[in-house]
Amino acid sequence: MNSENNNPVYTISRAAELLGISIPTLRMYEKEGLIIPFKKESNQRCYSKADLERIKCIRETINGTKISIEGIKHLLSLVPCWKLKNCSRDERTVCEAFISYDKPCWMYSHKNNLCSEIPCISCEVYTNFSDCKKVKETIKSYL
Amino acid sequence: MNSENNNPVYTISRAAELLGISIPTLRMYEKEGLIIPFKKESNQRCYSKADLERIKCIRETINGTKISIEGIKHLLSLVPCWKLKNCSRDERTVCEAFISYDKPCWMYSHKNNLCSEIPCISCEVYTNFSDCKKVKETIKSYL
DNA sequence: GATAGTTGATATTTATAAATATCATGTTTA
DNA sequence: TAAACATGATATTTATAAATATCAACTATC
Numbered sequence: 001m002n003s004e005n006n007n008p009v010y011t012i013s014r015a016a017e018l019l020g021i022s023i024p025t026l027r028m029y030e031k032e033g034l035i036i037p038f039k040k041e042s043n044q045r046c047y048s049k050a051d052l053e054r055i056k057c058i059r060e061t062i063n064g065t066k067i068s069i070e071g072i073k074h075l076l077s078l079v080p081c082w083k084l085k086n087c088s089r090d091e092r093t094v095c096e097a098f099i100s101y102d103k104p105c106w107m108y109s110h111k112n113n114l115c116s117e118i119p120c121i122s123c124e125v126y127t128n129f130s131d132c133k134k135v136k137e138t139i140k141s142y143l
Numbered sequence: 144m145n146s147e148n149n150n151p152v153y154t155i156s157r158a159a160e161l162l163g164i165s166i167p168t169l170r171m172y173e174k175e176g177l178i179i180p181f182k183k184e185s186n187q188r189c190y191s192k193a194d195l196e197r198i199k200c201i202r203e204t205i206n207g208t209k210i211s212i213e214g215i216k217h218l219l220s221l222v223p224c225w226k227l228k229n230c231s232r233d234e235r236t237v238c239e240a241f242i243s244y245d246k247p248c249w250m251y252s253h254k255n256n257l258c259s260e261i262p263c264i265s266c267e268v269y270t271n272f273s274d275c276k277k278v279k280e281t282i283k284s285y286l
Numbered sequence: 287g288a289t290a291g292t293t294g295a296t297a298t299t300t301a302t303a304a305a306t307a308t309c310a311t312g313t314t315t316a
Numbered sequence: 317t318a319a320a321c322a323t324g325a326t327a328t329t330t331a332t333a334a335a336t337a338t339c340a341a342c343t344a345t346c
Contacts, residue, residue: 013321022306027324042313044322065245066333068303071214078221078279080286101279102208136221136244143223143285156291165336170294185343187292209303211333 005053008038008046015047019055026055032069033107034058034130036121054130061132075132076104081125083142087114104129148196151181151189158190162198169198175212176250177201177273179264197273204275218275219247224268226285230257247272 016023026045029035035055037045061067067075077100082092091113092098097105106120120126128134159166169188172178178198180188204210210218220243225235234256235241240248249263263269271277 011321012323023322024307025305028305042322044313062304065217066211066213067217068209068211068214068333070209070303071211071217074208074210074214074275075217075221078218078282080282083286098283101276132217133244139221139223139282140241143226154291155293166292167337168335171335185292187343205334211303213333 005050006048008048008051010047010052012037012045012047015045015052015055018052019059021059029055029058033073033103034069036106036126038121050127057130065132067132072132073103073107074101075135076129077101078135079104079125079129079138080142081105081115084125084138085114085123148193149191151191151194153190153195155180155188155190158188158195158198161195162202164202172198172201176216176246177212179249179269181264193270200273208275210275215275216246216250217244218278219272220244221278222247222268222272222281223285224248224258227268227281228257228266 010018012023012026016026019026026035026037026047030037030045035051035058037047037051039045058072061072062069077097081087082095082098087095087098095110095113095115096108097110097115100108104126105115106123106126110116110120115123153161155166155169159169162169169178169180169190173180173188178194178201180190180194182188201215204215205212220240224230225238225241230238230241238253238256238258239251240253240258243251247269248258249266249269253259253263258266
């Protein structure tokens with residue numbers, strides 16, 4: 001929301017320093033699809049304040065609740081993106097994110113559907129769901 | 144369904160033998176709420192064929208997908224029991240299972256609501272959900 | 287009433303996820 | 317054009333979940 005918080009201003013070393021973790025850990029979270037940092041043209045990562053908050057939340061889930069990263073990915077695959085984005089019946093039947101249950105929708109490429117219009121990094125489904133607790137709240141809001 | 148499969152006929156040692164695991168492991172799965180074995184009056188556990196299948200499924204999830212036990216519990220807490228059981232609006236607002244997101248509904252005591260009428264061991268919510276894959280299918284059936 | 291198998295609880299071992307270190311190579315910046 | 321920092325990839329370490337072993341007390345079976 002706040003453009004201030006979404007400005008990608010921190011290098012990876014500064015982000016690691018602020019979070020008190022190592023650089024390879026940040027890369028690992030990204031590889032696992034838990035975080036999508038902004039990338040410069042040169043391919044260098046840039047983290048925003050919002051990114052740092054997201055990572056703090058992820059680490060709380062990993063180290064606090066003892067859900068494994070694989071568990072978090074499975075949980076996030078249950079976010080009903082098709083509802084949040086008003087995905088049509090026709091579109092969802094061929095959408096990998098709708099079909100699968102092992103990783104969040106933003107880990108798929110979304111070719112040829114409504115999700116190809118904006119990048120996942122700025123999609124509400126990605127930005128709103130770093131906290132696994134929110135998944136049940138969202139499901140309850142529909143059921 | 145099939146009463147044959149639900150007959151509690153195996154002792155814990157026989158169940159452990161058939162599954163190729165240790166007795167303490169079976170007790171641990173139970174403590175974690177993943178399995179509810181029948182108990183004799185003397186408090187001794189008795190496992191059915193259906194129980195063994197359920198445990199096989201659980202082990203596949205733990206050892207195959209690398210979702211931790213804690214992750215499985217969180218996933219199973221997303222089963223929309225309130226929909227499956229037609230839980231009223233009034234009842235759900237005070238139901239721990241509806242409110243929480245850290246363990247399946249059958250790990251709660253369900254005092255003073257429609258779930259206190261039958262034991263969880265014979266409830267469809269418990270019996271139908273050993274496979275975490277089914278959770279998304281169920282959510283999709285409603286959304 | 288003796289043997290075999292159960293109970294819950296605690297202690298220990300084993301397997302592996304999570305995090306880090308290190309690498310040769312490429313990019314930024316002063 | 318150096319120095320500092322980035323990249324991806326692989327190897328290693330560390331932390332801990334999962335599984336097992338062991339215990340004294342209790343229950344079943346013959």
